[in-house]
Amino acid sequence: MILQVDELGKMHSGKQEQVLFAHVSATIEEPTRICMIGASGQGKSTLLRIIGFMDREDQGQVLLQGKDRSKWVPREWRKQASYVAQQPVMLAGTIEDNLRVVSTLHQSVFDEKLAKRLMERAGLTEMAWSKPASDLSGGEKQRLALVRSMLLRPAILLLDEVTSSLDMHSKQLIEMMLMDWHEEEETTLIWVTHDMDQARQCSSRLWFLAEGTILEDVSTVDFFEEPRTQPGRKFLGIQSVRERKWSGEGINYV
Ligand SMILES: Nc1ncnc2c1ncn2[C@@H]1O[C@H](COP(=O)(O)OP(=O)(O)OP(=O)(O)O)[C@@H](O)[C@H]1O
Ligand SMILES: [Mg+2]
Structure with missing residues (x-):
């Protein structure tokens, strides 16, 4: 058991008495993307x-590795x-x-070879490590932060739009790096993205968040073929045959 999310709920911080999400449940049994x-x-x-x-949940619980x-x-949780x-x-x-901070924080040995390899794969080979981190561009910072987390070799990487500031080439490098990492290290990826091509290519399972919960927890192939729910279809801009019939579009009545 890698992760279990059980009836999780969170109130909205901005809108009083309003639920942000509720009844969020999901289980991850083995390494998954x-x-x-x-x-x-x-x-x-x-x-x-x-x-x-x-951050803390308002309802429900999260179990990591069954605990x-x-x-x-x-700190141990955040490392995993x-x-x-x-x-x-x-x-x-x-x-x-910045690269060394994770090993300092977790009292482990800094794996310089791995750091070099990951920086290379992230397209940051040429970067002088003596440069102040504050001088980096947004996209460079994004990649450095990703490498920094990967150096922890966590069981789960929680990726929040980690390619949003990247050009096409760097984005592809990061996608490949993460896919390879998942294969090599058996790291579970939970990856938030607004990029539907990325979701299609980089995941095997899909969580569709809508109406204040995980409305669909399905295989990526199934979702992109046809979402099960109306909000899912609307999100992808698809109308099912039945809906088209009701609205009278695209159907030739003879
Ligand atoms: N810690 C929090 N607790 C409760 N509500 C929060 C918290 N942080 C943000 N919010 C509110 O919840 C809403 C959703 O925020 P969140 O950043 O999780 O959305 P999101 O789905 O990631 O959106 P986006 O796709 O724009 O990144 C926001 O309106 C925000 O004000
Ligand atoms: Mg967000």
Whole structure:
């Protein structure tokens, strides 16, 4: 058992007494690549942050490797389920300081070879590690933050739109890097994205967040073939044959 999310609920921070999401349940038994999609403001980042122990649930519980939060030291949990933010925070100091910080924090040995390999795969080969991290572009910071999390070798990577600031080439590099990493390390990916091509290519399972819950938890192939729910179809801009019939579009009545 990798992760179990059980009847999770969260109240909206901005709108009083309003539920952001509720009854969110899902189980991940073995290493999987999941993409989480859904309209803006549905709570994808919040759910990801709760799973990463960066935020707390209001209802329900999360079990990591079969154990609930009370059985974990938060730092250990965050090492196993590492959240990679869309707008990552860089530590003051150099790129190398940022790469080393995870091993310092978790009292483990800095794996320089792995750091070099990952920086290379992320398209950051040429980068001088002595450069201040604050000098990096948004897309470079995004990739550095991803490498920083991967150096922890977490069981789960919680990816929050990690390619949103990248050009096409860098985006493809990151997609390949993560797919390979999943194969090599058996890392589970829970990947929030607004990029439907990315969801299609990079995941085998799909969580569609709508109407305040995971409305669909299905195989990616099935979802893109035809979502089971009307909001799912609407999200993809698809009308089912039945709906087309009702609206009288696209059907030739003879
Ligand atoms: N910690 C929190 N607890 C409760 N509600 C929050 C919290 N953080 C943000 N919110 C509110 O919940 C809503 C959803 O935020 P969230 O960032 O999770 O959405 P999202 O699905 O990731 O959206 P986007 O696709 O735009 O990134 C926002 O309106 C926000 O104000
Ligand atoms: Mg978000």
